[in-house]
Amino acid sequence: MRSGAQALVESLEKAGxxxxxxxxxxxxxxxxDKLGS
Structure with a gap:
């Protein structure tokens, strides 16, 4: 299960x-922490 932080980082990556x-x-x-990984 992904965290809210991981979902946010994935959305930011998709948006470029x-x-x-x-x-x-x-x-x-x-x-x-997620942004740094």
Whole structure:
């Protein structure tokens, strides 16, 4: 089962996203972990 973070990263990749701005913090750490892998 994929996580919400993984689903978001896959959607960003499909959309051709090259740059993503954000700030690291508690609720988005999983997203940043998936972006780095």
């Amino acid at each position: 996203t090259e740059v993503l701005f954000g700030y690291p913090g508690g609720q988005v750490l999983d997203i940043f």
